[in-house]
Amino acid sequence: MISRAQRSGAAVLCLLLAIVHTWPLALNLAHLSRNDNGDAQLNEWILAWVAHQLPRDPIHLFEANIFYPAHDALAFSEPLIVPAVMGAPLAWIGASPVLVYNVILIVGFALTAFATCLLIEAWTGDLLAGLLAGSMFAFNTHTLTRLAHIQGIHIYGLPLALLAVDAISRGPRSEVGGPTFEVRWPALLLVVSMALMAYTSGYLVVFAVVMIAVALLTRAPEWWTRAHTVLPQFAVATAMTVVGILPVYLPYRRVAREQQMVRTLDSVKDFSATLQGYLAASGRIHFATWSGRFFKDAVDSFFPGIIVLALAGVAVIAAVRTRELRPRVLMLVAIAAVGLVLSLGTATPAYAVLFHIFPPMQCLRAAARFGHLFLLGIALLGGIGLAALRSSLQSRGRLQAEGLGILLIVLANIESLRAPFEYREFTGVPGIYRLIAQEPDPVVLAEQPFFPRSAIFENAPYVLNSTAHWRPLMNGYSGYIPASYQKYADAFWYFPDERAMRAMKDAGVTHVMVHPQRFMRDAEKVIEQISARSDMELIAVGSNGIRLYKLGR
Numbered sequence: 001m002i003s004r005a006q007r008s009g010a011a012v013l014c015l016l017l018a019i020v021h022t023w024p025l026a027l028n029l030a031h032l033s034r035n036d037n038g039d040a041q042l043n044e045w046i047l048a049w050v051a052h053q054l055p056r057d058p059i060h061l062f063e064a065n066i067f068y069p070a071h072d073a074l075a076f077s078e079p080l081i082v083p084a085v086m087g088a089p090l091a092w093i094g095a096s097p098v099l100v101y102n103v104i105l106i107v108g109f110a111l112t113a114f115a116t117c118l119l120i121e122a123w124t125g126d127l128l129a130g131l132l133a134g135s136m137f138a139f140n141t142h143t144l145t146r147l148a149h150i151q152g153i154h155i156y157g158l159p160l161a162l163l164a165v166d167a168i169s170r171g172p173r174s175e176v177g178g179p180t181f182e183v184r185w186p187a188l189l190l191v192v193s194m195a196l197m198a199y200t201s202g203y204l205v206v207f208a209v210v211m212i213a214v215a216l217l218t219r220a221p222e223w224w225t226r227a228h229t230v231l232p233q234f235a236v237a238t239a240m241t242v243v244g245i246l247p248v249y250l251p252y253r254r255v256a257r258e259q260q261m262v263r264t265l266d267s268v269k270d271f272s273a274t275l276q277g278y279l280a281a282s283g284r285i286h287f288a289t290w291s292g293r294f295f296k297d298a299v300d301s302f303f304p305g306i307i308v309l310a311l312a313g314v315a316v317i318a319a320v321r322t323r324e325l326r327p328r329v330l331m332l333v334a335i336a337a338v339g340l341v342l343s344l345g346t347a348t349p350a351y352a353v354l355f356h357i358f359p360p361m362q363c364l365r366a367a368a369r370f371g372h373l374f375l376l377g378i379a380l381l382g383g384i385g386l387a388a389l390r391s392s393l394q395s396r397g398r399l400q401a402e403g404l405g406i407l408l409i410v411l412a413n414i415e416s417l418r419a420p421f422e423y424r425e426f427t428g429v430p431g432i433y434r435l436i437a438q439e440p441d442p443v444v445l446a447e448q449p450f451f452p453r454s455a456i457f458e459n460a461p462y463v464l465n466s467t468a469h470w471r472p473l474m475n476g477y478s479g480y481i482p483a484s485y486q487k488y489a490d491a492f493w494y495f496p497d498e499r500a501m502r503a504m505k506d507a508g509v510t511h512v513m514v515h516p517q518r519f520m521r522d523a524e525k526v527i528e529q530i531s532a533r534s535d536m537e538l539i540a541v542g543s544n545g546i547r548l549y550k551l552g553r
Helices: 002-021 038-053 081-092 097-124 125-136 157-170 180-200 201-216 221-259 267-269 283-295 306-321 322-344 350-357 359-363 367-396 397-418 431-437 453-467 481-490 498-506 517-529
Strands: 446-448 511-514 536-541 547-553
Touching: 002 125, 081 097, 097 125, 097 157, 097 350, 097 431, 097 498, 125 306, 125 350, 125 367, 125 397, 125 498, 157 180, 157 221, 157 322, 157 367, 180 201, 180 221, 180 481, 180 517, 201 221, 201 322, 201 359, 201 367, 221 350, 221 517, 267 350, 267 367, 283 397, 306 322, 306 367, 306 397, 322 350, 322 367, 350 359, 367 397, 367 431, 431 453, 453 481, 481 498, 511 517, 517 547
Parallel strands: 446 511
Antiparallel strands: 511 547, 536 547
């Protein structure tokens, strides 16, 4: 039996591994950042917005301040409510969005590793096998290239959901507490895990539904004779899940209807994986020796590691020899295979078929992210493989089995290690933004230059800086761009010409933040034109020459 102290030690080890794999982030959580990436700044803003709005006006949580006057602007991207709630206490005592993000990033890595560890420990009774599986699912070539995407790190809901599905499929075990306990507990765990994913990322819910469907199909011979007890559990869990996620689903449904926010199959192509990507490793050893030539971009990198692949092979061989292992191993092989095929997007007919019969697929853009299911399947197979190896060595002595487990965990983590990372220094939101919070209502801010749709990522610093005031902001950056933004961008781009000035006034803009350095060689000309206007009242000049104006009517 695994003791509580041993599990606590495993949790601490998962946290330490998270610190190692993101090194040197832990040395300066307040000032190191991935703000060279617009997505990191967007996600920092989301965490900050949820922490700000949830205690003040939870009913209007999705009425975020960016892309004004568009409604439900938070629904243009991931909700990130679960990680935001984790980081909210830090935000409430004054921690910067970057500090909150960094802490929750490390926590997300640790939780994903620990949840996966608990799954394998529950299946095999082997904590070391669990730690290997947890390491490989949390710290793999894909997650370690996505530090800017916290939703791709907080993926602990997937192993928890699989644990629940497995428990339901296997049926009640009377020695644990009788059928009544078993009927309720797995269903409740499934509901909780689905809610954790829904309140973090819509992608995760889609992945989970696909994973559960594959699990049920492959385990059908095991549960079919008990369908009268198994199916009601899933029915109850499904009903509870639907009710539980309605508050986060409805804003997305509303936005999808109002904005016609449906992806086409063609839009999926640029964000799909390739078979070559499954040879791409981000770990320094593999990248430097053989895999670098296969690595094209972070979207398309899924090599799981030599050690975990070898252990997955051991699991398959063990399943051939041991009947008891077969249902789970077959299920995991199927999950990994389906994840790989769907990650290829439209390169195979499978994605198009699922796209048409499962409507939530039409909201996804990055098909490559289905690779998470491949990596989960391989990591769990690796854990089962290590448990089988260690079990075969027990007759030779416990020390030998323990040593093998520890050695393989260390080697597997070295194999995936990408640290030390290069981070960008964050010196804080410029102080001039706090002046906007002090301006009397109404305030509607436009930041200039106001970038067109093709360069909307340039708006990311504006979005992050709005955390200092939370006033309505005409600019925005997100996974989806509302039609209203394009309309305003077409006119605002010509600032400070009269066409742009008139359009800003008509849109209700009251204040303009001008970034001269972003106009590059036209900076002096822009300032001269602004100075010649009577309707632009200079309020303050901040660092880097940033200038705040009040726009007259």
